[in-house]
Amino acid sequence: MDERKLRTLLTKFRAGKLQEDALLRELRALPFGELEFAKVDHHRALRCGFPEVIYCRGKTTLQIARISREILRHGSDLLATRATPEIHKAIRKVDRRAAWHASARCVTVGGQPPKGKGYVLVVSAGTADIPVAEEARVTAEMLGARVRTLYDVGVAGIHRLLGHRTLIMDARVIVCVAGMEGALASVIGGLVRRPVIAVPTSVGYGANFEGLATLLAMLNSCASGVTTVNIDNGFGAGYSAALITRGDGK
Amino acid sequence: MDERKLRTLLTKFRAGKLQEDALLRELRALPFGELEFAKVDHHRALRCGFPEVIYCRGKTTLQIARISREILRHGSDLLATRATPEIHKAIRKVDRRAAWHASARCVTVGGQPPKGKGYVLVVSAGTADIPVAEEARVTAEMLGARVRTLYDVGVAGIHRLLGHRTLIMDARVIVCVAGMEGALASVIGGLVRRPVIAVPTSVGYGANFEGLATLLAMLNSCASGVTTVNIDNGFGAGYSAALITRGDGK
Amino acid sequence: MDERKLRTLLTKFRAGKLQEDALLRELRALPFGELEFAKVDHHRALRCGFPEVIYCRGKTTLQIARISREILRHGSDLLATRATPEIHKAIRKVDRRAAWHASARCVTVGGQPPKGKGYVLVVSAGTADIPVAEEARVTAEMLGARVRTLYDVGVAGIHRLLGHRTLIMDARVIVCVAGMEGALASVIGGLVRRPVIAVPTSVGYGANFEGLATLLAMLNSCASGVTTVNIDNGFGAGYSAALITRGDGK
Amino acid sequence: MDERKLRTLLTKFRAGKLQEDALLRELRALPFGELEFAKVDHHRALRCGFPEVIYCRGKTTLQIARISREILRHGSDLLATRATPEIHKAIRKVDRRAAWHASARCVTVGGQPPKGKGYVLVVSAGTADIPVAEEARVTAEMLGARVRTLYDVGVAGIHRLLGHRTLIMDARVIVCVAGMEGALASVIGGLVRRPVIAVPTSVGYGANFEGLATLLAMLNSCASGVTTVNIDNGFGAGYSAALITRGDGK
């Protein structure tokens, strides 16, 4: 219910065409009802262009195709994470623009043009961390962030990392993707004074417990300014990073 | 090795008083050596004004007083977290300006003047979460962020939260402090499109396991844009939040 | 041993046809013996109509068919959870009435007619939680409860949930099915003053640990009136919910 | 804002004493604002008599006294859990009616008169479980439930439990409080066809892990119809049990 409709009701009421009880009934429905929806929709318009996201794991290709069709029908952008080539094919049948990002395991349609000057830097420690790093990159780019990447710079060879310190220090926000003991987040957090979003990956074995050891290490980082997301959650990190850069242009 | 010494070496070298090999040997020692220190100090100057932080728990009052003296001697601001009135008294003997923030359990000296227009919103769920929320507030303010607070708005009475939606939606970044099941982070994350930093607190009992349940819930938030810090780490959240607002003025 | 038989013994004893020792031996056998069985069987008759339940996972189709035959031979209703289409076929060969509930992964034969006015409301957060929610629905209906459902109303879009507040508030008992951080249980628990049975699902990844994070969150709900069942245990929640509504008509 | 006030505004508006814009401004504030509160208050009135609850642990006696005064000023009943004799004294200064329930560690003021015929049965396994059981009892009684208790009937002496089977089977809902391996919930759940709310206690040692073993055992109960609350959460169990009995009179 928008303001116009409300004014119409009031006018009718003052004109005696609407009973007080009927008006009250309408008003009582407002708080949690349609006005709520209207509000949110309006709010949606404001943040227009944010892609709708489909987390593919645990959904059938058929389900994903159907959801994609619904999203795209409303002209929204689309981001499907943890996808497969087969899923890409299915979405492509719905919309020819569907692009496949193999290393990120993502399908995208549309996306925001980059704006502003700051960039998100996505850093990863090992080769096996790249899919999660790429998911972060694709996500952030879909939301209009500029992204630069720096892969394979684990702390066991710290000179490789330090050799890129300008790139690191100039970033607006850093997404740091690592498995094993996740020390990369602390080392980078100690080098820069920019927000660092740490993404633990499930890369490791034995007492790594599918990324739990890495997650705990990152949460316990001795460096200030490091926040953490769930294991393998490249999407969440890229999303937050884009929100951070987005604020700059406001 | 500082710049002056380096220039002296170069002058000697150009004057033929120093062999190329001898100079090279000196230069080769640089990367990890003294020049390193100089560099970092220079870098420190750039980010001048960031307070030095003392985590008081596990340190004696004497140790804290000594560390405070050293920090303040260099004209730096000071933030002591998890402090006690006794610690405050000890720091006050070192510097009369030392202020005591009772609910935040912090001592501060100096701090940055607020700048920019955006504000950090610190939201907390229960009364018992307030010390952690206040720690976040004091930390962010020390770094020059504007901070507004909204306390005691847990999800079990969601209308209280929704009643403040404008305050919530207009924030540059939101620090969300909650214990028990930590649902507040997800609800707020679903309302706004701003970065949300979730702080699990150790408020709870039984299967809460000193905040572990809350931490896991926040890491698993179904809302995009939520990152998490360690249990009770109000400092870390306030620090990251300030870094995020700081970027705006760049 | 029923009362009649006992009186016969006593009569024999008083008539001197039964020795004191022989009577004592009979009496000593009572406490845990036949009388016990008789009692329980009688009790069974009272609660007649409750379906027998087969948890299919870990049983072969052959075993399930055999158990089904035995149950149905006694005229009892039947509920098989975590079933497959193949299992459905096998049970259908035993009894033609066997119905297949695809999304609930259940097979049912018979079931109680709905009675009373109150209804169980089954709410679920995400699409992936639906199988568990449906298991709860089918179970509750088999026990004669009226059930209404409200799916896909997670807290990340809280307006969708609030838009149905009448349906929620009028329920006799609410089964709340959610994965990830399980915040839905707390939000609903805060809205209503009806018993809420929370069902954590194993929907999630990383630090969700197959539903453990969700389970802990629900156990720590800040809302009063929330009880919890095991991960993915839609059956248990539906069963308890039906028992709660059943009491009303007594 | 209640309905009366709203009608007054509308009357003024129709009478031309209030401008449309002014009225709109008032109405716009409704959805999440005062009307919301009014709504909730109205809703509160419906469920009138529910006590306000203070969880005392982690609050100072001063804070508790202040919160108590605020609650009682509005004529509400009051329940303070995990209280101490000292806290009781402090609340008694606020309201002379404040009663002290030593074994339940609760302070109460007011409370609902019992109604209906069904009763909540609170069963506990060991002597050490009694404080939690009593908290459940006091809570349920405050909400107007009839409560009966059966203490010290652990499964290691199962005859004691079975000797009271009539009391058990006739209950409307059973709150089952146990520590150690928590087998009591399963045994009772197998005897009755009433909802059983299991409360694990932190009574145990070694591999009990402060009640975790008990909690897991109860969640895994092989008996249908058992739901579980957090460790030592007698309050939550009593609250849910009262909600269940309350529905009967509807």
Added chain:
Amino acid sequence: MDERKLRTLLTKFRAGKLQEDALLRELRALPFGELEFAKVDHHRALRCGFPEVIYCRGKTTLQIARISREILRHGSDLLATRATPEIHKAIRKVDRRAAWHASARCVTVGGQPPKGKGYVLVVSAGTADIPVAEEARVTAEMLGARVRTLYDVGVAGIHRLLGHRTLIMDARVIVCVAGMEGALASVIGGLVRRPVIAVPTSVGYGANFEGLATLLAMLNSCASGVTTVNIDNGFGAGYSAALITRGDGK
């Protein structure tokens, strides 16, 4: 080196056909060397008839066949646990007597004749626990224990259990196999004054964590006289139970 060989050496030595130094050299090798083996073999002879055990999981059929051949060549009995029909076939090629125990997943060759009057009672809670229970039975029988079984008597239908109390109370030792919440061990431990060996099984789901919940429950049993073995370790329970009965005839 067996006793015979040692006696030959001594005879030679006394006959002057072997020098003292040469004999000493042989003897010096004894303590940790061959004599050690001889000792153990001698000791083995004393406890004659104990089968050699092969835990099949993680070994190839070829490896198992080879180990079987070696064991059987020395005339020892053989027990292979966690076997498959394929493994049975392979062992049968080595020794035609090899018997296949399908429900126990065991292959046996030989075994001790039953002796003494006491019996091991193997009790199991659910149908799914039977393989573990059968492994315990076969193991105990291989070691010469008399075994009786009582399956499918879970605590959710406690009358079934109580109906067999004579069988239970007369056992020399009881092996109690259960999954889920493992309450059976406590109930039986409370009924009898015989050693109870509890075997948690990995039967369960969700917060059962592959038998961990059951294991913890059994370790926390409130009944005295209950000891526990590893999850699904029917072999270990059967072995210990046989050792207990064996002592009686000494």
Added chain:
Amino acid sequence: MDERKLRTLLTKFRAGKLQEDALLRELRALPFGELEFAKVDHHRALRCGFPEVIYCRGKTTLQIARISREILRHGSDLLATRATPEIHKAIRKVDRRAAWHASARCVTVGGQPPKGKGYVLVVSAGTADIPVAEEARVTAEMLGARVRTLYDVGVAGIHRLLGHRTLIMDARVIVCVAGMEGALASVIGGLVRRPVIAVPTSVGYGANFEGLATLLAMLNSCASGVTTVNIDNGFGAGYSAALITRGDGK
């Protein structure tokens, strides 16, 4: 109700001094009621001499004194574990015979005379494990078992252990008490072919997690014939060991 009272009733009944209905009323109360108790008492009589056990932790001295008085009034033996000198004093006021076992932290009154030839061997690894070992010894002796002890023979100095192999190999059952990595249970289990009851103690630090590491190690023992009790549960081990030796004389 004991047998004597029952016979009196029957005599009265046969003599016509008691109506059939009155007798039936008495008998009907039997199954789960008094007869139940009588039965148990009768059964108790059979196993005459078993002490009643009070686990003191978490009980007040007053409560313990009261429970002691009740037990001793019936002429039963008494064992109070995890006691203190203060508790001993309190029990001594109830019964002058109360003995204090300082290292075992137990109070005993009465106890069974030793019988049979076999003995329980209690072995402990470190000095800090002795209280738990002594609790096992006192418990087993109270139940009439002969007990021998072998303390301070950890595996880090395995020669000390091996030096006592005759004592070890001749025991009827071995209680093996160890903290840290608990390797003692495996080494002893490999030496003997007698039941070994392993008791993990909470002696250790860091990743020992209050005995959890020791418990897990013992449950995973590579030696056959090892069963385990809860952390620090010397009582349970001594109790089971006594039950095992007791069977021999049957």
Added chain:
Amino acid sequence: MDERKLRTLLTKFRAGKLQEDALLRELRALPFGELEFAKVDHHRALRCGFPEVIYCRGKTTLQIARISREILRHGSDLLATRATPEIHKAIRKVDRRAAWHASARCVTVGGQPPKGKGYVLVVSAGTADIPVAEEARVTAEMLGARVRTLYDVGVAGIHRLLGHRTLIMDARVIVCVAGMEGALASVIGGLVRRPVIAVPTSVGYGANFEGLATLLAMLNSCASGVTTVNIDNGFGAGYSAALITRGDGK
């Protein structure tokens, strides 16, 4: 930046073709920059002969072949762990010298000649631990260590272990590989006064939790001089062991 480029700059500077400030600017960039790389390479040359290691799990055969080619092109030795015969074939196409170590699941090219007199002793408890033990052996040999092995000497048959005590006591460092309860590390640690590196394996079941129980046991070893590596990390243990022997020849 390599040395040549640096010399060119210096030559230019001395020749007056480069300003001091310009040179300084170049030098200031060194510490973390290209020179860094040069330095490390130089450092690499010093420790020449250390093989490059590829952890194969989670990499495709194609990726492994490509990485192998790059390593071998620089004349380095190569060690690929957790490999398969298929991976061996792929590497062999790159370099004909590629050797396949089946039980160690490793591929090697080149390797250091053995030097010094001390040897690494690799001990393993069970047959199933051999792959991890062999990985340790191959790794240590690649780094130029002499290695001896002693397999299948678990503590359940301690005489087998003690029979080889000379071999054990004479080792320079011992790698001790064991699953289940991992007691072998403590027993060996108690026998020798040499560093012992314990490798927990994931051999076990139930409450072993994929090697966690073994890991905890080893970390809690009561023997001094035992350090531990991650579960199944034969490579890490072999690597550390070789570093220890290597120091001797310095």
Added chain:
Amino acid sequence: MDERKLRTLLTKFRAGKLQEDALLRELRALPFGELEFAKVDHHRALRCGFPEVIYCRGKTTLQIARISREILRHGSDLLATRATPEIHKAIRKVDRRAAWHASARCVTVGGQPPKGKGYVLVVSAGTADIPVAEEARVTAEMLGARVRTLYDVGVAGIHRLLGHRTLIMDARVIVCVAGMEGALASVIGGLVRRPVIAVPTSVGYGANFEGLATLLAMLNSCASGVTTVNIDNGFGAGYSAALITRGDGK
């Protein structure tokens, strides 16, 4: 039993003064008997000078004094870890040489003179880690190792660490003590090619879980050559480090 005694027996046997059976009985007792003890004692003599260690926690001052007296009476060196000033006083009464190491919380008497050229480097990350680091230093020095220390060089300020790279790279073995996320071990492990012994400390809060997070991180180190000891086990690390340096002089 020594060789002389054995020769006497053989002589008697050959002379016919000892029966073959009697000799055999003596020989059969050898393997685990006296010879064992003799052997071990001899071995002890070889490693003479190693200090005896008392872990003070959980022992009374009286007990410690008594153990100290026994150790010192045999002329052995003494090391008491986790001591207090009060314990120091008690040991000093036994032996005037007893030295108190306040920051290491150790008491020492005697100790080995330093030998060899290599040194152990003890590195620690934060001020709070120093007690554990000092325990490692004192332990290693007691065993005759040269020790150098480098404290307060956490990875959040990596330049401080890199500034000391010569000291680090020249060490024979490095003990790396850190809490929080323990990244220091990986960074140092990546810099050097020397064995690194990582010591996780319980310094941290929240999701550090008393050092568990640090321990897991260190076990998962991406750097080769890192082994780990138990949480806070400075003693164990110092002990192993000394064993490693000790081998060099052999």
